[in-house]
Amino acid sequence: MPKTTALKSIKSLVPLLDRVLVQRVKAEAKTAGGIFLPESSVKELNEAKVLAVGPGGLDKEGKRIPMSVGEGDKVLIPQYGGSPVKVGEEEYSLFRDHELLAKIKE
Amino acid sequence: MPKTTALKSIKSLVPLLDRVLVQRVKAEAKTAGGIFLPESSVKELNEAKVLAVGPGGLDKEGKRIPMSVGEGDKVLIPQYGGSPVKVGEEEYSLFRDHELLAKIKE
Amino acid sequence: MPKTTALKSIKSLVPLLDRVLVQRVKAEAKTAGGIFLPESSVKELNEAKVLAVGPGGLDKEGKRIPMSVGEGDKVLIPQYGGSPVKVGEEEYSLFRDHELLAKIKE
Amino acid sequence: MPKTTALKSIKSLVPLLDRVLVQRVKAEAKTAGGIFLPESSVKELNEAKVLAVGPGGLDKEGKRIPMSVGEGDKVLIPQYGGSPVKVGEEEYSLFRDHELLAKIKE
Amino acid sequence: MPKTTALKSIKSLVPLLDRVLVQRVKAEAKTAGGIFLPESSVKELNEAKVLAVGPGGLDKEGKRIPMSVGEGDKVLIPQYGGSPVKVGEEEYSLFRDHELLAKIKE
Amino acid sequence: MPKTTALKSIKSLVPLLDRVLVQRVKAEAKTAGGIFLPESSVKELNEAKVLAVGPGGLDKEGKRIPMSVGEGDKVLIPQYGGSPVKVGEEEYSLFRDHELLAKIKE
Amino acid sequence: MPKTTALKSIKSLVPLLDRVLVQRVKAEAKTAGGIFLPESSVKELNEAKVLAVGPGGLDKEGKRIPMSVGEGDKVLIPQYGGSPVKVGEEEYSLFRDHELLAKIKE
Structure with a gap:
């Protein structure tokens, strides 16, 4: 049986230096009423969730x-x-920590 | 019902480092007399209002x-x-704080 | 009546950091004798008057x-x-202060 | 008989400064069941094993x-x-140490 | 009579920072014997006279x-x-002071 | 008889600063058995011998x-x-010292 | 009789800062036996003699x-x-001092 070397879970990633995962x-992809939207009307969002941060x-x-952000933060990322x-x-x-644009409060 | 992840209000944005929102x-789009101007005669302005600033x-x-500017300031931004x-x-x-050109006094 | 947001006077601009307005x-556009010159014979000058300077x-x-220059100075600006x-x-x-080439004494 | 000057083993490489081998x-190239996959369905992975590190x-x-990483570490490398x-x-x-993106815990 | 704003004399220029005028x-354009040379045989020289220097x-x-040079110096300037x-x-x-290549002794 | 100014021996080169010769x-170009290989099958190697190093x-x-390397070292050079x-x-x-990739132990 | 402003002797050049003339x-252009070689077989040499150095x-x-070199040194210059x-x-x-590659001992 072949051993697999591909990443099994994103949780195994530990960012280095000032990097932020x-x-x-x-x-x-669907409206509040549950209607699925056609692909073309779904815009890319620049909002992201921080999964892990490096030590700086x-x-x-x-x-x-x-670091400016921590795990669990929601952030605005550059386009x-x-x-x-x-x-x-x-x-x-x-991303590098200084590339992140803003935190998003909820 | 789908949960929405898109930004609901600009007020939830907290700029990082030296960034200025x-x-x-x-x-x-209309004259002082209330006449609406055609789109082509409306010029882009480089004047902006500061909504939030990072910690520096x-x-x-x-x-x-x-930071050189604060929330509520009016500023001249680069083209x-x-x-x-x-x-x-x-x-x-x-913008980064140092990219802003001037404050606008009123 | 629409409120206008466009800059009303250049005097309301306060340059930031090392910027010079x-x-x-x-x-x-006319000769010493008062004859108006055709547009094409009027050359762009790189001489400018300083209206306001940032704090540095x-x-x-x-x-x-x-700052190297102050309000009221006449300066040579880059092309x-x-x-x-x-x-x-x-x-x-x-301009940034260090981009100015020379002061002009009168 | 010609003497060969080509590198005989990767183990003879000692990275300089902040370099990471x-x-x-x-x-x-085959599935869990042992079926070999056609070349085109095998994707390049950005996961790598650290064989040796420089002194910094x-x-x-x-x-x-x-250095951020050590021999034996598994790392995510840039594309x-x-x-x-x-x-x-x-x-x-x-790679230079700072170019590595993340460590991979197992 | 129109007031003229163009620079009247080069002597009114006071270079800023490390600039050298x-x-x-x-x-x-003529030979030692006084014969005028055609335009095409006159080469651009990179030799210049320093008229004024900034404060550094x-x-x-x-x-x-x-500053490396002073008023009155003859210098070699870059092409x-x-x-x-x-x-x-x-x-x-x-020029910026550090762009000048050499002084020319006479 | 013309005097020749071309470099006669590589040994006369003394690298400056952080340079490495x-x-x-x-x-x-031939196999272990002594058979000469056609030109196209001989690959460029990035392995080099250090002949002299600058003072740093x-x-x-x-x-x-x-300096990271010394005379006599074998090194891996960039492509x-x-x-x-x-x-x-x-x-x-x-090469500059920091451009060398690795030492090669034998 | 026209005064000439062109450089009369290279000895009048005094390099500024870290420059090396x-x-x-x-x-x-001829062989050891005195035979003149056609232009195309004469290669550019990167060997040069230092005529003067700046103060650093x-x-x-x-x-x-x-400075790394002095007047009279023979040096290898970049291509x-x-x-x-x-x-x-x-x-x-x-050249700037740090652009020179090596001294040439004779």
Whole structure:
């Protein structure tokens, strides 16, 4: 039986330095009333949930620069950029802490 | 019933680091006398209102660099740049503090 | 009656950080004898008047870097660059302090 | 008999400064049931195993900046970049420590 | 009578920061014997005379960085670059101090 | 008899600052059994021998930054970059110390 | 009689900051036996003689950074770059100290 080396769960990812692992919030594909919308009317959202954060980058004295966000935060991500990660059918992204635009309060 | 993940209000956005959330002031689409102007005669304005500001970027010693503007300020924004944010039909932008050109006194 | 949001006076602009608000000096459109020159013989001048200056940029210790020019100075501006600002029919520009080339003594 | 100068084993490579030698984890070319998959259905994985790490880059005082990963770690590597190394039929890559995206816990 | 705003004399220019105002030395348009040369045989020279120098740029502690050249020096300027200034029919250039290549002793 | 100014021996080269003089290891043009291989089957190797190293670059306090490699080391060089030097029919390269990828233990 | 402003001797050039004035060593245009070679078989050499050096650039504390080479040194120059200077029919180049690749011992 072949051993599989592909990532089994996104939870096994521990971001390095100042990186932040996020999952983009999916746009609704159906209306509040439950009607499914055609693909073309579903817009990409730049809202994402923080799944894990790195320990922070190092400043010139070797101290960790504190992260701006934490696990569980909802954030606004830039329209372009980030490193894509795919686990099964799900897509995730890794951003540098300073690339995130805003936190989203709920 | 589907849960919606799209941003419900721009007020839920808390800019990170040195970012400034602004909304561009809309050009008048009608004259002082109330006559609606055709679309083509309405110019884009680079004037914007500050809706929220981040805590400031970090200098090399880890101290916050003070922001140049505050919530409620009116500012002149550059013609290009900024990160667009859309909530419903309204458009907003996020700029870095140092990208803003001038405050507008009233 | 619609409220107008467009900039009413250039005097309401307060440059941020190390920015300098200038107005380009207009080339004479008529000769010393009062004869109006055709448009094509009027050259763009790189001479400008300083209308307002920012408080200065911040150095790494958070201190203001002194500005090289002050309100009322006449300056030589570079041929390209600067951020354009339009108020009514008048055009202005914002430059960073270090982009200005020279002061003009009179 | 000609002496051969080509690299005989990847184990003879000792990364310099902040470089990290990794080998990309190969995607399964057959299913769990042992059926071999056609080439086109095998996706490139961005998961890699750390084979060796450099001593760390030097900061401005000449001190070593600690590495984020160590030998034996599994890491997520960026989709592009890295310096390729080929030993026989096997392919390896060298990344700078800060280019690695995340550690993979097992 | 129209007031003229154009620069009347190059002597009114006071370079800012580390800028150096120079005038390119003109190539001879006639031979030693007084014969005028056709335009095409006159080569551009990269030799220039320093007309005025700025007070020097500011280092990180806010101190002036000393200028390498002074008024009256003859210098070798780079083939490209510099900001052109025109006063009447004469052309001048502004360079940053560090862009000048060499002093010319006579 | 004309005096020749061309480099007579690679041994006369003393690298400056952080530069490293290397010679790429040549790929075997014949098999272990002594059969010569056609040109197209001989691959470029990125393995090189260090012939000489500079004294190291200068840090901001004017101290030498130690070199990572020394004369006689075998190193892995990047696929692109380096400054080529030709002495007679032999080709050499100069790299900056930090461009070298790894040492090769034997 | 017209005064000439063109550079009369390369010896009048005093390099500024970290610049190095060099003259490329000319490739032999004839063989050891005195036979003149056709132009196409004469290769450009990257070997040059140092004619003059600047006082060194300034570090952040305003101290001179020592030069790596001195007048009379023979050096290996990069294949591209440098600022060309022409005096009469002779061509020279100015390089920054750190652009020079190696000294050549004789």
